Amino acid sequence: MKTALPVLALFLCVFCASTCQSPPVPPEVEKAKAQENDIWRAGAPIYAADEYARYLETLRLAKEKLIKQNVRLRWFRDYKEVRADYIVILAQGDSLIKKVQAEKSSQSKDYSQRLGRFEERMGKIKALTQLMNEHAPVRENLARAEVVSREAQILIRNEKYTELASKLDLIEGHIRQAEEALFSILARYADDAQVARWRKLAEDTVSESRRRGTTAVLVNKLARTLTLFKKGKEIDVYEIGLGKYGLSDKLYAGDEATPEGRYKIVKKNAQSRFYKALLLDYPNEYDRRQFALAKKKGLISAQAAIGGLIEIHGGGNDSLTNGCVGVQDSVMDRIFLEVSVGTVVTIIGSLESADKFLAGIKVSGS
């Protein structure tokens, strides 16, 4: 009897242990494990670092509670609290994923907008380079900006936002360099005193045409127009083409710039290699003085020669001249009939300040 009791107790224990099943680990535990992976994959360590750290800490504490329960003898295990904790964690995880997605979406929108503004700015500068026939270094910098811009587009598409900030800085740097080069060329066009002088030249030409009843030609370099006046009245406006540095004032031979000032037609050439041509009396006295002054100041080489042979000629306005004014052959036919030797040809930079126009590029990009 003495030995029967412990044997019975042992039997009962073994029976209980084999029949009493421990409560199952809550399914939320496995779900949380999978969710944690999704959260990591979504980029929580990058896009919601603080929340992710808090989430991990909560997860760690819940896991400790789970371990505590697992350690107990199976019939003493109780996962109620653990389950409650994991339900909270799953909810926290859901909101974290949403936050990460929202953050990524916001960054995507922000970066796309910034990139869009840069591209708009690049488009405007590019259009200007085409208008001005101005290439290096403006176009070179634009090409570099375009390369980085394309890389940035790919990064946005692949949701790699962390690398984007530096790319956008690079794009902005290249655009700024392009703009600086552009502004240095257009600075004269934003100078009110200079624009006033051009306006005066244009007004004098039109007044003279009206007063003397003659024909006059006004070339506006920035607007890329040639206007024909008869007795002070505007007859027609035509599109023109200039040279590579057509917006600059001609100073010496080979600078590919178009002169500014009041000139006269000295020869009408109906057999020009550029269809028909009107030779101007460039350089005039003022041009010679300017050339001598520039040489004296060392602004141009001592060997530099003053240019000449500046014409209004046919051949098309979509071309690059070496300083002449190019028009379509059909336009040349019309002008050729209207003008004669001695007709005044005034070439100006612009009638309007380029200030607004330059500010437009900066504002749109800032």
Added chain:
Amino acid sequence: MKKFSKFLVLGIFVVSLFSSCAKQPTQAIDAAKAAIEAAQKEGATVYAADELKKLKDDLQAAMDEVSTQGKKFFKKFGTAKEMLTKVQTDADALKATIPAKIEAAKNAALQAQTDAKTALDEAKALLEKAPMGKGTKADIMAMKADLAGLETSFAEIQTAIDGADYFGASAKAATIKEKATVISDQVKAAIEKVTGKK
């Protein structure tokens, strides 16, 4: 009494037997952690991010098992040791795959660089023989300037390769190739414009 003493001795022996098995597998833990770190140093963060994350999760699971057993009266670290050994083996295996992945990325970057160079050279050659006549001179000059910009950007590919940024180098090279091809197409169009060929 004699019987009791026998049971006592046996009990002490059993307890000491269990406690001798109860040591935490610190060596296995250190080895697994070191293996993961080594894989990371090899470049797993960049070239095998998902696999590295799985390894870290496996390590955490093993550590949880260690923790669980550590709190038990009768500790059994056998499973934890097995898990840790697997983590170490997997980490070593992952580390071994990294050089090949780096090599593949490097080769891809070098190939992309060569492709970009070929595209640039083709555009350059086309520009050289493009007729700089009326109607095309401005376009050709603009394209030459664009190409000069691309050539400057091309030099940055090598910088990226030298800095082991092979994915960055590949992306830049692909972009330059794309832009150079656009220039080639534009030159061809300009030539057609002059020659009148369609």
